Amino acid sequence: MNAGSFFADIYIYTITISLVLIGVFVVIKILKEAGLINLNALTEVNKKFLSNISSFGEKFNFLKKIPTNKLAKKNIKLFFSIAAITLFSRLIIFMFAFLWNYFNEGDMQGFFKSFEKLWVRWDSPHYIYLAENWYVNEGTAKIFIAFYPLYPFLMKILNFFTQNSILSGIIISNVCNCFASYYLYKLVSIDFDDKTAFAAVKYMLIFPFSFFFGIVYTESLFMMLSIMCFYYLRKNNWLLAGFFGFLSAVTKNQGIILFAPAVVEVLMSLKIQNIRYALENKKRLFIEFLKKFTYIIPIPLGFGAYLTLNKLVTGSWFKFLEHQSSYWHHNFNLIHDTLKYHFDYMTRESYSGLTKVSIWFPQLALIFIVVLLMIYAFRKVRGSYILYMLLYTVMIYSTTWLISGGRYLLCLFPVHILIAIMSRKSKYMDFALTFTSLVFLGYYTISFLQGGVL
Numbered sequence: 164m165n166a167g168s169f170f171a172d173i174y175i176y177t178i179t180i181s182l183v184l185i186g187v188f189v190v191i192k193i194l195k196e197a198g199l200i201n202l203n204a205l206t207e208v209n210k211k212f213l214s215n216i217s218s219f220g221e222k223f224n225f226l227k228k229i230p231t232n233k234l235a236k237k238n239i240k241l242f243f244s245i246a247a248i249t250l251f252s253r254l255i256i257f258m259f260a261f262l263w264n265y266f267n268e269g270d271m272q273g274f275f276k277s278f279e280k281l282w283v284r285w286d287s288p289h290y291i292y293l294a295e296n297w298y299v300n301e302g303t304a305k306i307f308i309a310f311y312p313l314y315p316f317l318m319k320i321l322n323f324f325t326q327n328s329i330l331s332g333i334i335i336s337n338v339c340n341c342f343a344s345y346y347l348y349k350l351v352s353i354d355f356d357d358k359t360a361f362a363a364v365k366y367m368l369i370f371p372f373s374f375f376f377g378i379v380y381t382e383s384l385f386m387m388l389s390i391m392c393f394y395y396l397r398k399n400n401w402l403l404a405g406f407f408g409f410l411s412a413v414t415k416n417q418g419i420i421l422f423a424p425a426v427v428e429v430l431m432s433l434k435i436q437n438i439r440y441a442l443e444n445k446k447r448l449f450i451e452f453l454k455k456f457t458y459i460i461p462i463p464l465g466f467g468a469y470l471t472l473n474k475l476v477t478g479s480w481f482k483f484l485e486h487q488s489s490y491w492h493h494n495f496n497l498i499h500d501t502l503k504y505h506f507d508y509m510t511r512e513s514y515s516g517l518t519k520v521s522i523w524f525p526q527l528a529l530i531f532i533v534v535l536l537m538i539y540a541f542r543k544v545r546g547s548y549i550l551y552m553l554l555y556t557v558m559i560y561s562t563t564w565l566i567s568g569g570r571y572l573l574c575l576f577p578v579h580i581l582i583a584i585m586s587r588k589s590k591y592m593d594f595a596l597t598f599t600s601l602v603f604l605g606y607y608t609i610s611f612l613q614g615g616v617l
Contacts, residue, residue, distance in 0.1 A: 171506040174531075179499050181534045186554055189537075191428050193546035198435035235544070245348055245364060246341035252368045253337055253377035257282075259605065260374075260469040260612055281612055283329060286310070287379040291328040294318035298476045310478055311469055314381040332379030340376040343387035344368065351395045351580055354544070355500045362583035366596070370579065371525070371603035372569045374611060385415045386574045392421050392462075393576075396428040396547070401458030404428075412465025417571070419553045422462040423548035429455045431547070445601065492564040501560050521607065521615035526568035529561060533572065536581045543584050548577045 179254045200459065257274075260281050264270045270277055283291070289307050293315035298308055314335070321331035346365045351360035367373065367386075376383040388411040395404035408425060411418035433448050435441045441448060473482045487493040508514055509523045533556050540549045552575060559571045572578065585595040 175499055175502045178502060178530060178534055185537050189546055189549045189553060192541060196546050197430045198437055226570055231310035234338040241381055242345045245281060245344045249344045251340045256374050256377060256608060260608060263609055279329060282378045290315050290332060290379055292464060294322060294328045300477045306490045308473055309483045309486045312472055314384050318351050322493060327587060329379060336383045336598050337377055339383040339387040343383060343390055346390045346394050348354060350390055351399050359583050359587055362586050363580045370573055370598040371600060371607045372573045373604060374608045375570055375573060380531055382574055383569065385411060389421060390576050398426055401455050405458045405461040407520060408459060409465040412462055414466050417555055419463055419466045420551060420558060423554055424551045425459040425462055427550060428548040430538045446487060494563045496563045498560045517615045521610040522566050523524065526565060529569060529572050533578060536578055540581055543581060552577050
């Protein structure tokens with residue numbers, strides 16, 4: 164066994180075992196937060212550990228109570244401020260791409276004429292086709308049933324006004340990006356101060372693959388809906404949480420994962436003090452749980468709606484799986500095996516350096532970073548956030564031929580929250596994280612323009 168193979172095995176087993184242990188401890192954390200674990204029954208060591216990682220919801224709530232009318236005005240002003248920052252960040256990325264194309268490719272087209280050439284590639288043409296023709300069950304376009312319907316449906320509606328699918332997609336993506344930034348700020352503000360909330364927005368906007376937020380891709384729509392679902396879960400507004408969870412589930416396949424943290428938040432809302440309290444009030448608690456649970460059932464029903472679309476268009480409930488397997492080579496795979504073929508592809512001479520650095524390397528690096536962030540999260544955020552991170556990561560990396568892991572992890576919003584928390588330790592940490600993110604954002608933007616990032 165050579166040194167490279169030994170390192171790969173150590174890395175793979177470390178990640179795999181870490182994910183299993185995180186799963187065990189996140190269950191313990193959730194049960195603790197829900198009042199279903201009695202710390203007095205545990206050892207002193209475990210008591211100290213669990214008390215450190217327990218949720219600290221209201222303790223760090225810095226929001227002041229202000230009159231409703233003033234709060235509304237404050238929210239409007241806040242939204243437009245964050246929206247301006249968000250749109251300006253997208254404009255900088257677009258200008259960066261335009262100037263790179265102008266000086267490196269000698270392309271003399273104007274900004275708007277070059278936009279389609281630079282940004283409408285890979286999955287974007289598929290969404291444009293769906294917006295203009297919808298789903299079909301014949302020809303090469305039949306494989307597009309593998310794409311979830313909400314984003315192209317919104318494009319189709321907006322096309323009545325714009326008569327331009329690319330413009331419709333750009334408008335939808337950037338408007339959703341503004342709302343995603345705004346609701347991320349509001350979500351973080353529940354537990355932290357406004358500086359941490361703004362930092363979370365910043366790190367979301369400069370994430371190395373964040374250029375996807377401004378173009379014809381579903382990332383900004385899904386990011387907005389998933390954050391809104393979490394925000395209303397935290398506010399105990401189960402109706403809106405279920406509604407936005409449903410929409411998330413008809414936007415991307417990861418949307419159904421929101422159901423798990425939703426159940427956890429419902430359980431935590433019961434404010435169970437201990438096991439004895441739960442047993443003494445089991446009937447009342449069960450009825451209360453069922454009432455709230457009813458409102459979040461639409462989340463998995465969103466996936467059911469997508470299956471219904473498959474049935475209506477193709478005659479098969481799971482036709483999308485067939486196309487994902489035959490065309491995109493996506494099948495279920497153990498994470499261990501996924502990481503193993505990543506190391507294998509990194510050493511193959513048949514793959515260019517651009518492909519290795521743009522696809523295989525970031526996917527190997529990002530899962531390691533996410534695992535570290537999940538461990539760090541035990542002392543910082545609620546169990547529902549960590550559970551979402553765990554299930555989301557496992558779902559992404561449990562597939563064959565994974566080539567878009569960086570783009571998928573872009574929408575894992577707790578990552579941006581945790582990076583923001585880390586950045587608040589010192590201005591040097593903030594500078595280092597910001598600088599590193601910007602450098603990789605610039606690199607992967609150029610890589611995408613060259614066809615290196617899917």
